[in-house]
Amino acid sequence: MLTTASVPDQDKVAYWNNAVSRTLVPMTVAPQGDGPFDGRIATDRLGYLQVSTMEADAERLSRTPALIARSSEALVAVGVQVSGTATFIQDGRRAEVSEGDLVVYDTARPYSFDYPQRFATHVFQLPRRSLGLADSDIRQVTGSAIGSGDGCGAILVPFLATLASSADGYSPAVARQLASHVVDLFATLITELSHPGSTDSDTARNNLLLRVRDHIDRNLGDPDLSPESIARTHRISVRYLHRLFEGEGTTVSRLIQQRRLEECGRELARRGRTVPTVSAVARRWGFANPAHFSRAFRASYGVSPREWRDLRTAQDDNGRSPAPTSAPSSTVIGRPGTGLTPSGR
Structure with missing residues (x-):
């Protein structure tokens, strides 16, 4: 848990900027209010999945190309709005995010969040490569708000909220399994949204x-x-x-x-x-x-x-096929006329 509670007022913004950048990815934080800033962020890990809960006063978070260049790994993040509202922009799309909505974003491309009043959000980060999806599919999903009544969103939002509130209570083995399930759900969500109406929901996987x-x-x-x-x-x-x-x-x-x-x-x-x-x-x-x-x-x-x-x-x-000395256990792949085929085991 990192919090501005015990930080002198004149140092709170610098402290918070550093705390958010260290916990999530390097970002610029600009408070929107006039009084002393207040914020706290708590983080746990479930295998390679990072789970963070952030609560803070009104602010603007910006991820710029210069900051992206400082990051060593491309991550995909999913934010779940717990309270308050946000305006999210990425890839030329603007989403108005309400309480209970979910947004997907790629930390390898610029984005911004505007929180006009105090808010709370859960942020789930995982290596982009773990999804096994094409960049083009992910791009089609970023910059959009997904409601809890939209397809996979109806499953994901309550599941992620529960997971974030109990992330520190699992054994390492259970945590890894949960991370695997979350990756599956994220990949399914992105595929569902990037291929609407497709008769083959497994296009990316195939x-x-x-x-x-x-x-x-x-x-x-x-x-x-x-x-x-x-x-x-x-x-x-x-x-x-x-x-x-x-x-x-x-x-x-x-x-x-x-x-x-x-x-x-x-x-x-x-x-x-x-x-x-x-x-x-x-x-x-x-x-x-x-x-x-x-x-x-x-x-x-x-x-x-x-x-x-x-x-x-x-x-x-x-000029003829010889009798095999022993028969293979099954016929999966073979050449016509050989009399023998590999068993495929």
């Missing part, structure tokens, strides 16, 4: 999922390809990356291994003037450990990599 799959296909040969490296590249959290794949019938790590095995199987099956060694093929497609590669290949194809290559060679020599 586009990101396609980009991730394409990235995996283009980087299979990198032995360091992992959920962590993929999340860093796409500026999202590992947790959000795993959530993207919850409805895909596989995990990120299993998809990477499955795609590597498919490419190894195709290369070992190709007939050419030179026959590649099993270890060379494994390394080319990102398997750093030959023993692990052999175990994974047998588990998926039902035969060892060497047996697979020899069986394909026999097929090409005889």
